[in-house]
Amino acid sequence: MHRLQWEEAQQKDVILYPEGMVELNQSSAEILKLCDGTRNLDQIVVDLEEKFATTGLKNDITSFLEVALKNGWIQQD
Amino acid sequence: MAGSNKTNITPPRWLLAELTYKCPLQCPYCSNPLDYAKHSDEISTEDWKRVLSEARKMGAVQLGFSGGEPLTRQDLAELVKHARELGYYSNLITSGYGLTEEKIIQLKEAGLDHIQVSIQASTQDLNDHLAGTESFEHKQEVARLVKKHGYPMVLCVVIHRENIHQMPEILAMAEELGADYLELANTQYYGWAHANRDLLLPTQEQFEQAEEIAQAFKKKVAGKMKIYYVVPDFYEDRPKACMNGWGTTFLTIAPDGVALPCHSARELPGLDCPNVNDYSISEIWHDSKAFNFFRGNEWMQEPCKSCDEKDKDFGGCRCQAYILTGDMYKTDPVCSKSPDRKVIQDAIDSARKSALSADEQPLIFRNSKNSKAY
Numbered sequence: 001m002h003r004l005q006w007e008e009a010q011q012k013d014v015i016l017y018p019e020g021m022v023e024l025n026q027s028s029a030e031i032l033k034l035c036d037g038t039r040n041l042d043q044i045v046v047d048l049e050e051k052f053a054t055t056g057l058k059n060d061i062t063s064f065l066e067v068a069l070k071n072g073w074i075q076q077d
Numbered sequence: 078m079a080g081s082n083k084t085n086i087t088p089p090r091w092l093l094a095e096l097t098y099k100c101p102l103q104c105p106y107c108s109n110p111l112d113y114a115k116h117s118d119e120i121s122t123e124d125w126k127r128v129l130s131e132a133r134k135m136g137a138v139q140l141g142f143s144g145g146e147p148l149t150r151q152d153l154a155e156l157v158k159h160a161r162e163l164g165y166y167s168n169l170i171t172s173g174y175g176l177t178e179e180k181i182i183q184l185k186e187a188g189l190d191h192i193q194v195s196i197q198a199s200t201q202d203l204n205d206h207l208a209g210t211e212s213f214e215h216k217q218e219v220a221r222l223v224k225k226h227g228y229p230m231v232l233c234v235v236i237h238r239e240n241i242h243q244m245p246e247i248l249a250m251a252e253e254l255g256a257d258y259l260e261l262a263n264t265q266y267y268g269w270a271h272a273n274r275d276l277l278l279p280t281q282e283q284f285e286q287a288e289e290i291a292q293a294f295k296k297k298v299a300g301k302m303k304i305y306y307v308v309p310d311f312y313e314d315r316p317k318a319c320m321n322g323w324g325t326t327f328l329t330i331a332p333d334g335v336a337l338p339c340h341s342a343r344e345l346p347g348l349d350c351p352n353v354n355d356y357s358i359s360e361i362w363h364d365s366k367a368f369n370f371f372r373g374n375e376w377m378q379e380p381c382k383s384c385d386e387k388d389k390d391f392g393g394c395r396c397q398a399y400i401l402t403g404d405m406y407k408t409d410p411v412c413s414k415s416p417d418r419k420v421i422q423d424a425i426d427s428a429r430k431s432a433l434s435a436d437e438q439p440l441i442f443r444n445s446k447n448s449k450a451y
Contacts, residue, residue, distance in 0.1 A: 001191075001229040007136070007138060009135060010136060016138065016166035016190075017229070018190075018191045018229050018257070019139075019168075019231070019258065020139075021090065021138065072303075
């Protein structure tokens with residue numbers, strides 16, 4: 001129902017859905033791209049902390065995923 | 078031209094492709110121009126493909142195939158396929174009339190993202206009366222088939238005085254059909270709706286009661302169904318931020334190839350709206366007189382000019398200012414700061430008088446015969 005895609009003209013990832021569009025900042029887009037049904041929360045945190053060579057991302061990622069879930073951008077099994 | 082600020086032109090995001098003015102329905106609140114019968118030319122498949130390609134390249138990403146009834150175009154699936162290849166998120170805005178399961182599958186395979194089905198009322202009698210055709214049962218069937226084939230299902234119900242009392246039943250119907258999105262579109266009074274306004278505009282009490290029911294329902298279905306509630310601006314004290322600002326976001330292409338900053342802009346005098354047969358989309362968006370006419374806020378008069386909300390609502394709707402005051406530069410009279418606010422109250426009073434009158438005029442249905450009178 002929602003589609004995540006890169007928009008060349010805007011140089012941004014966006015989420016598309018009926019009657020709407022959300023422009024994502026880079027960190028939100030990075031999180032959503034890992035929500036592919038194969039990783040759980042802890043794995044997403046590990047992957048992103050590794051990718052950006054940092055620690056302590058779990059709270060930020062968790063709160064973003066709550067927003068994403070509430071908006072229907074991701075689904076929970 | 079009235080206002081131009083070329084340094085600050087944002088790219089189009091939404092493209093409304095009005096493929097045709099042909100429609101088997103006759104809804105008396107149709108947003109097509111009253112004189113649509115005069116504009117019967119339709120641009121070709123190749124022209125549409127070029128328009129889609131050029132607009133996409135500029136940044137348009139949300140695409141609505143609309144009309145009229147877009148299903149009357151034989152090349153619809155071909156255009157849908159082209160749109161998908163370009164990366165559009167495409168929406169078919171349809172009455173459902175003529176939509177078969179075979180067609181639904183064909184469009185899905187072509188890459189259509191969602192289908193918005195309009196239903197006129199919650200009962201067969203009223204639906205068929207408003208649509209001017211027997212369509213209620215088929216529309217319900219179409220809504221079920223849309224779900225069955227995995228599309229997000231967007232149900233659209235235009236709300237006005239003839240159906241506003243059915244709000245609880247309309248909501249129940251949306252729930253029963255499994256709508257993912259429900260658009261409750263209070264009628265906007267342009268085109269045919271303007272001509273029928275005395276018969277369509279609800280009273281304030283009716284509107285408030287219906288809104289309360291709709292808002293309670295919105296809470297109840299939160300997380301399951303998303304409700305888009307289009308406010309009837311006659312009962313607001315600030316105008317809508319029409320089109321998110323003129324020439325900032327929305328591009329409409331009419332069936333004959335005329336490019337419009339909003340789907341009603343054809344009614345405005347002196348805009349010289351350009352045709353895609355003569356110009357590229359980029360030229361139209363950046364350089365045409367029509368698209369620069371109300372860009373920015375240089376064109377504004379008082380009270381908009383010195384208003385601290387002018388960047389929020391852009392002075393409201395230019396078409397509404399023109400229809401109701403005869404001057405398209407004026408503040409949208411919906412605004413309580415407008416010196417013309419009285420015309421809104423007059424419209425409300427006139428509609429109430431009509432509602433209480435024993436000999437109400439009949440609705441003017443949207444069809445070629447009636448269109449030729451304009």
